Amino acid sequence: MEYKAIIIGGSAGSFQVVTKIIAALPKNYPLTVFLCLHRLKHIRSGFVEALSIKAQMPIEEPNDKDPVKHGRIYLAPANYHMYVELGNKFALSTEDPVNHSRPSIDLSFESVAYNYNKKAIGIILSGANRDGAMGLKAIKNAGGIAIVQDPKECQVPTMTSASISATKVDYILKTEEIIKFLLNLR
């Protein structure tokens, strides 16, 4: 397998897109999928439950120092930054928000880029701020693949446009094309 990890970042307008993507990944999908999504302050719980109804792969919010496993979806817990550390362990932190966000998409993407290098695929979806642009750049610079959702399709295109101007992305795709791309990796 050429790739090991997919990391998806999204904010306003991304929930339905994420739901579609993870619903399309089959139960035995071999890669690790990280989700780093901003959520409204008052919706802190229930998110992983909502996603798990749609997902065929096992999905969870990791604890600090949990091992990272293949074939699973991991959702960054509300109000924590989520990192992947060398040795394939999660690290969580409650340090100050970055770009007004905790979890910060940039921080999660950068740690995945550092850990997986060219075996990582980063995907930025709809969102109303610029978080994720630097993270996607880090994925690209480490030799991984950089994908953004087509801004024309995004409910809020700020985040995807920021990513496109920050780095030379590999693909600009609509939701259905993202799904096709991920399924063809197998």
Place this chain on the structure above:
Amino acid sequence: MVTEDDVLKFISTIKNVSTYNFTNYSEKSFKRRAEKLLVDYKTDINGLMYRVSNDKEFLEQIVRDITVNTTELFRDPDIWATLKYRILPKFKKNKSIFIWHAGCSSGQEIYSMLILLHQLDLFDKAKVFASDINTQMLENAKKGQYKYRFNLGYLDNFDKVIKENPYNYDEFKEVPYSQYFDIDKAKDIITMKKFLRDKPVYRKHDLVNDGNIFYSKFDIILCRNVIIYFNNKLQNSVIELFSNNIYRNGYLVLGAHESILGSVSNNFDRTKGLYKKKPF
């Protein structure tokens, strides 16, 4: 950019000139804190090490900067509801309840506990101890003053834990905020009531070096989102310390996404996000 080598040199410099030992802090987050220091103090790693070695006050400031102090009133309302309905009522018949907030930061968690104890008529029999490595945070905790607008979530959390009952949606208890804190919207400040502020005993405490400094065992220890900044080895020794100082059938409350690893986990049963010390 700070290299792993820089971090090791920095840690050993601090170790040489003080009792602080960050060797077993979680590598990545310590590195990020170090990088932030360089930006905040507009210096490089050598400049930082020079100042740390030659200026005691600066060293103390650096220690305060390195620690992460995020906390809030009734953070994770579900855990507080469990404490309110499932855990604290078990202590009604006890003569006293000993509680330690280890790594209490700016004190919001202490006040959460005090409010809950007061609601359950357990306030007078509670002995509450609080500690942190960061002396500035201890001062903030004693003061019990927080920003109002930035922390509107505190009021939501208060409602969820104190007014509502997640086990019975028909139940609603009207408890005025003014019973426990004053809100000054013009000054943008929440101030905890004096009877709450006067209750805890505060001490500076370093989880790396110091054992139990309170000459008592505890019924409940709260240490939330502290051990995520430690590596496995230090985590285990801290949990060991807690385990040795919790009464049998007492409770350890960690952060919502922290867990006990290694053999010391055998001393506890995990129930609803809390750890109960086994009775044998």
